[in-house]
Amino acid sequence: MPISVCKNHSSKSLIEIYKEVAYYNENPVWKIKSKEMINLIELINILFKDTQIWGLTSHDRLVLLSENNWESRWHVIIENIGSKEFYFEYLMPENKSPWENGIVKGVAGTISEVERYLAIAMRESEGWNDNLELENLLNRLE
Numbered sequence: 001m002p003i004s005v006c007k008n009h010s011s012k013s014l015i016e017i018y019k020e021v022a023y024y025n026e027n028p029v030w031k032i033k034s035k036e037m038i039n040l041i042e043l044i045n046i047l048f049k050d051t052q053i054w055g056l057t058s059h060d061r062l063v064l065l066s067e068n069n070w071e072s073r074w075h076v077i078i079e080n081i082g083s084k085e086f087y088f089e090y091l092m093p094e095n096k097s098p099w100e101n102g103i104v105k106g107v108a109g110t111i112s113e114v115e116r117y118l119a120i121a122m123r124e125s126e127g128w129n130d131n132l133e134l135e136n137l138l139n140r141l142e
Contacts, residue, residue: 076090
């Protein structure tokens with residue numbers, strides 16, 4: 001199922017939000033960033049047809065949550081800086097983090113790395129435990 005926007009965040013879809021950013025911004029880098037983020041959202045929608053993923057934007061970054069609550073614990077943040085590279089962050093679960101709010105970061109430069117980093121971040125953040133689509137994706141990528 002498509003990524004759903006968290007309630008109280010926006011009445012627009014995530015794709016509509018990124019299209020607006022591209023439309024209203026004269027800077028060509030922002031247009032590229034927005035286009036790449038739309039491509040990313042479309043990829044996520046293809047990879048996760050049955051999984052409920054909630055999303056919101058923080059400036060131009062895409063924040064993935066497992067609850068329909070913008071105040072809930074975030075799990076994964078993805079950003080594009082105007083190239084084909086995507087910057088990933090995931091929040092470590094409290095029981096695995098060496099300190100409060102430990103974060104793991106990485107940069108994916110190819111579409112196969114994007115798929116892999118997304119799957120790893122979703123698994124390691126423990127936001128989508130026991131998710132069959134996620135496990136199948138991880139098995140396919142290994």
